[in-house]
Amino acid sequence: MTTLICAGGSGTRTLEAVLHLCAAGLGPDELRVLVIDPDAANGNGDRTKKLLTQYIDCNKTYGGKMGRVPFFRTRIDLLETEDGQTGLKVWNPIGPNRNFADILNFESLSKQKQDLVHLFFTDAELTMNTDIGFRGHPSVGAATMSLLSLYKDQKPWKQLTDKIRGDLTESNDGSRVVIAGSVFGGTGASAIHPLARFLRAIPEANHDRLKIGAIALVPYFHFRPSSAAEGAIEDGLAAKSEWFALAARSAAQFYQYLRSNGDWDFDSMYWLGDDSSVEVNYSVGGQHQENPAHLVDLLGGIACLDFFAGAPSLKCCYYAGPRQCNEEGLTGVNVVEWADLPLAYIDRGSFCTRLLEFYAAGAMHLGFLEPLLGDQRTDSEPFCIPWYLDRFAAKRDYLSTPDNQAALWQLSRFLEGFHFTWWRDILGRDHDRVRLFNRMALMEQGPNGVRIDMFRLGNLIYPERGEGTVADVDRFFSSTVDQTPNAVGKTAPATYLSLLGQASERFVARKYKGKAA
Amino acid sequence: MGRMFFWMTEAPDQTHIVTQTWNAFLDSMAATSVGLIVVVTFLIVMLYTGSARRRRVHVPNDLFAAYTPMYWLLLAVLAAITAGCMCAWQYHDLLPAESTGQLDTSLYIGIWTGLWTFVLGYLAILTPGITPAKFRYRPLWLFYRNKGARRA
Numbered sequence: 001m002t003t004l005i006c007a008g009g010s011g012t013r014t015l016e017a018v019l020h021l022c023a024a025g026l027g028p029d030e031l032r033v034l035v036i037d038p039d040a041a042n043g044n045g046d047r048t049k050k051l052l053t054q055y056i057d058c059n060k061t062y063g064g065k066m067g068r069v070p071f072f073r074t075r076i077d078l079l080e081t082e083d084g085q086t087g088l089k090v091w092n093p094i095g096p097n098r099n100f101a102d103i104l105n106f107e108s109l110s111k112q113k114q115d116l117v118h119l120f121f122t123d124a125e126l127t128m129n130t131d132i133g134f135r136g137h138p139s140v141g142a143a144t145m146s147l148l149s150l151y152k153d154q155k156p157w158k159q160l161t162d163k164i165r166g167d168l169t170e171s172n173d174g175s176r177v178v179i180a181g182s183v184f185g186g187t188g189a190s191a192i193h194p195l196a197r198f199l200r201a202i203p204e205a206n207h208d209r210l211k212i213g214a215i216a217l218v219p220y221f222h223f224r225p226s227s228a229a230e231g232a233i234e235d236g237l238a239a240k241s242e243w244f245a246l247a248a249r250s251a252a253q254f255y256q257y258l259r260s261n262g263d264w265d266f267d268s269m270y271w272l273g274d275d276s277s278v279e280v281n282y283s284v285g286g287q288h289q290e291n292p293a294h295l296v297d298l299l300g301g302i303a304c305l306d307f308f309a310g311a312p313s314l315k316c317c318y319y320a321g322p323r324q325c326n327e328e329g330l331t332g333v334n335v336v337e338w339a340d341l342p343l344a345y346i347d348r349g350s351f352c353t354r355l356l357e358f359y360a361a362g363a364m365h366l367g368f369l370e371p372l373l374g375d376q377r378t379d380s381e382p383f384c385i386p387w388y389l390d391r392f393a394a395k396r397d398y399l400s401t402p403d404n405q406a407a408l409w410q411l412s413r414f415l416e417g418f419h420f421t422w423w424r425d426i427l428g429r430d431h432d433r434v435r436l437f438n439r440m441a442l443m444e445q446g447p448n449g450v451r452i453d454m455f456r457l458g459n460l461i462y463p464e465r466g467e468g469t470v471a472d473v474d475r476f477f478s479s480t481v482d483q484t485p486n487a488v489g490k491t492a493p494a495t496y497l498s499l500l501g502q503a504s505e506r507f508v509a510r511k512y513k514g515k516a517a
Numbered sequence: 518m519g520r521m522f523f524w525m526t527e528a529p530d531q532t533h534i535v536t537q538t539w540n541a542f543l544d545s546m547a548a549t550s551v552g553l554i555v556v557v558t559f560l561i562v563m564l565y566t567g568s569a570r571r572r573r574v575h576v577p578n579d580l581f582a583a584y585t586p587m588y589w590l591l592l593a594v595l596a597a598i599t600a601g602c603m604c605a606w607q608y609h610d611l612l613p614a615e616s617t618g619q620l621d622t623s624l625y626i627g628i629w630t631g632l633w634t635f636v637l638g639y640l641a642i643l644t645p646g647i648t649p650a651k652f653r654y655r656p657l658w659l660f661y662r663n664k665g666a667r668r669a
Contacts, residue, residue, distance in 0.1 A: 372577040380668045383654040383661035384580045393665030400667075470575040477574045481651045 001167040002308040003032040003160070003177040005195060008187030009045065010217050012037065013293065014180035016048045017301025019055050020422055023414065024358035025070025026351060028308045032077040032163065034156055035090045036145075036191050049088045052076065054414045061407045062497050067488030069501035071358060077163075079156035089156055093144045093191075100140050101126040103147065141190025148198045161202050164210065174209030178304045182217040183251035184244040192216065193258075196265035211267045213307040216251070218273030219244040220296040248273070255317075267313035270303040270342070272296055272320060274334060293425035295336060295434050302341055302351075311345040318344060337435045337462075353508060359423075359437060359460055361497075361504035362415040363452035364476050369500065370412055373399050387484040387499060397492045407493035416449035424450050435462040458511055472511065479503035479510075518551075519543025525625065529618025542611045549603050550630045554637060557596040561638035564589045566647055574651060584655040590638050597631025 006015045012035055021027060033052075037045060056076055063072040079089050094103055101107070104117060106126060117126070125140050151157050167175035179195050181188020192214050203210050252271075258264050274296050299320065320342035325335035338352050372378060378385060379400050382393035392399055399408065420442060427439035441456035441464075452460070455468030457476060480503040487502060489495025520526070522543055528534035568586040573579065604623040608616070642648060642656050654661045 368577060372580070375577055375581075377581045380666055381581060381662070382665045383658060386651060386653055389654065389661070389665050393667070396665070396667075398667060471573065473575050474573040478649070478651050481653075 001030060001032065001163070001171050001173070001175050002028045003034070003164070003175065004304060005177065005179045006033070006035045006037075007179060007181030007191035007195070008037055008185055008189075009291075010182035010185060010297075011035070011180040011188050011191075011215075012045050012048050013291075013297040014215055014217075014300035014304065016051055016293065016422070017297040018304050019048075019051055020419055021301050021305055021355075022074035023055060023058070023072055023419060024355050025073055026305055026346075026354055027074035028305075029073070030075045030077060031308075032079065032160070033088065034079050034160065035088060036093060036195075037090050037187055038092050038094050045088075045090065051418050052088045054410065054418060057410045058414050061410055061491075062494050065490040065494035066498035066501065069488075069498045070354070071361070071497060071501055079159050079163075091156060093141070093148070099127050100144065103144055139190070141186050142194060143190075145191050145194035148194055149201070152198075157198075164199070164202050165204065168203055168206040168209045173310070174206070174211065176211045176213065176308055178213040178215060178307055180215035180217075180300055180304065184217075184219050184247040188217065189247065189251055193254075193265075200265050211307075211313055212265060213268045213304075213311075214266050214270065215300045215303050216255075216269055216271050217296060217300060218248040218252075218271060220274040220294060221291060264315060267315060268307055268311055269317045270300070270307075270320075271317055272299045272303065272342075293422045295426055295428075298426055299342060302343065306343055306345050309346050318342065333433055335433055335435060356460065356512060357501065357504045357508050359452075360457065360476070360508055361500045362419060363441075363454070363457055363460065364473075364504065365500060366412060366415055366451045367454040367457070368473055368477070369480075370408065373408065386481050387487075390484050391487060391495055391499070392492060399492055399496060404492050407491075408496070411493075411497065416445065416451055418449070420450035420452065432462070438462050438464050440464040461512065472507075475511065476503060476507045479506040482506065518547040521547050521550075522626070522629070525622065528616075529622060530616045533613045533616045538612060542607060545607055545611065546600075546604055546626055549607070550600050550626060550633075553596050553600050553603075553630055554634050557592050557634045558637045558641060561589050561592050561634070562641045562647065564592075565638075565642055569647075569649055569652060572649075572652070584652065584658070586652075587642075587656060590635055590642075593631045593635035593638060596634040597627040600630035601627025 004015060004018060006012050015033060015035065018027065018031070022031065035045065035048075055072070058072045059075060061072075063075060078087070094100065100121070104126075106114065106117065109117065120139060120143075128140075148157070152161060164175045164177070177199055179192050181192055183189045183192070196212055196214065199210065199212055200207075255269070274294070303318070320340075325331065325333055327335075339348075341348070341352070343351060372385070378388060379393065379398055382389040388399075398404065423437060424439070424442045424444075427434050427437060427442070438456060438459055438461060441453050441460055443451050443453050445451050453468070454473055455470055456464075458469065458472035459465050459467070480499055483499055483502040483506060487495050487499035489498045519540055519542075525543065528536065528539040565586050568589060572586065601623040604626040605619055608619045608622060639656075648656055
């Protein structure tokens with residue numbers, strides 16, 4: 001059984017990446033998810049909650065119901081919290097309307113102990129508003145998180161502890177837990193180590209069967225206070241991006257110290273970052289803090305899945321570095337291609353191919369099949385579409401019924417509103433840094449999201465060849481007809497997506513011939 | 518071979534046409550007719566196959582557009598006209614000038630040739646592998662148009 005604990009905003013974005021990869025069928029069978037963030041209202045968290053809700057809807061409709069097509073198969077286990085939240089659970093280590101001084105019960109401490117506290121924390125830190133996170137003060141966060149054991153009998157920690165113990169005794173594969181967060185911010189930097197120590201204390205037996213991995217994100221963005229969004233308030237305690245490098249260095253020194261002294265709780269630690277730092281809008285926290293998806297999020301998600309897939313416990317750190325590009329205009333810029341994705345355990349070829357198959361299937365669904373299934377003639381002349389007659393209309397199981405249309409709409413919304421939008425952000429708007437998918441194939445569709453240009457169905461992978469043709473739509477459609485007998489589904493929508501998935505597999509094998517790997 | 522025109526074993530104008538001459542005429546027309554059927558059927562299949570395989574689906578509307586490859590079956594009309602004209606010509610050449618029944622005989626043989634060309638051409642189109650899978654029900658639309666259909 002696998003568990004992902006996301007600390008802070010950057011950790012939450014790693015969850016976002018994991019969900020997108022799980023949608024493509026690259027995730028484990030089941031994934032337990034928990035977010036730790038005092039800033040529960042931050043924009044990134046809000047976006048991830050919506051994504052998670054949409055993913056879970058798709059998982060319920062399609063996951064595990066399509067035979068060997070793995071899309072949306074990962075079942076998400078959301079733990080419960082004391083306050084009875086629904087959806088993605090966000091645990092606040094401090095609690096609403098409290099500050100660090102309240103946690104320490106500072107006013108009740110003796111004068112001597114208060115002086116001791118003042119050695120480590122300023123008055124401003126003791127009384128700062130933590131409703132929008134620890135704001136780049138990991139010392140406050142770490143001290144708060146070190147009190148985690150006080151909550152071990154409360155939800156979600158009691159539930160998590162019981163489940164992990166159950167995994168260790170009942171599951172063949174034991175339990176794998178990944179903690180994801182930045183080491184240069186507030187919550188992530190303060191939570192990774194205390195969490196690992198807490199988790200190591202859980203097993204009463206089978207200690208070796210608990211594997212703990214960490215995704216440590218080092219600086220990959222920066223901001224200037226002058227770019228503050230309207231309504232954001234500049235705060236003297238707020239994080240400053242010029243401190244990020246120093247904070248990351250301090251974190252690295254800390255973890256190196258732990259390794260050197262045999263106090264290493266991690267089976268694997270993945271250090272990920274990007275020194276081609278992207279500028280984001282300044283925000284002290286809250287709903288205004290919503291940064292677009294970044295390549296490092298994808299790398300973090302991949303590292304999570306690599307660990308979940310069974311990467312051996314080497315008690316080591318993994319580093320991934322880019323190859324420098326010497327092309328004109330790109331000197332000093334990190335360029336990332338398929339071969340650069342950090343995969344230590346998962347087979348690279350099948351991983352990349354699966355991503356492409358899901359991408360192509362999504363493109364075909366939005367650009368061709370969705371309009372086709374919405375056409376009245378599909379039901380009145382089903383003989384014009386062989387697979388529709390054979391698998392649906394002949395059995396009077398039409399995809400145009402309200403229930404089936406609602407299921408298909410869930411898929412469309414996920415793809416257009418989340419998946420392709422996310423890839424648009426990952427692939428970037430400037431330069432050709434991220435050379436995975438062809439960003440020219442993505443088309444903005446206004447507020448609804450992003451779709452794929454059907455003229456580039458055969459040019460989904462970088463580079464752009466400028467030879468757009470709609471002939472590949474015919475090839476893909478022919479693949480759907482050829483795969484009709486192989487489509488397996490417990491419901492009509494699942495049968496449809498199974499057919500689409502298998503057709504995509506055939507189309508990618510013929511059209512791309514392993515180019516993604 | 519002329520016996521394939523079983524309903525014309527007797528000459529239409531027995532006053533002027535000798536049985537031996539009539540049988541020779543029927544044999545000649547049978548050979549011509551069979552030759553036309555084979556050639557035109559082959560032509561229909563080749564043209565249909567090329568046309569169907571060149572047909573592409575690029576937008577959803579392409580699936581519901583008129584299935585024009587079937588129009589090559591209309592070459593059977595050409596076969597019928599050709600057979601009828603050749604029959605009239607042979608009738609004039611081989612049989613006495615005062616003989617009657619030229620028009621009727623030409624019509625019968627023309628229609629017979631055209632029908633067989635159409636039927637054999639249609640059956641050949643239905644041979645597995647001729648029609649691309651994505652259009653496999655289009656040649657049989659008469660049989661499938663109501664299958665699974667749901668109309669508002």
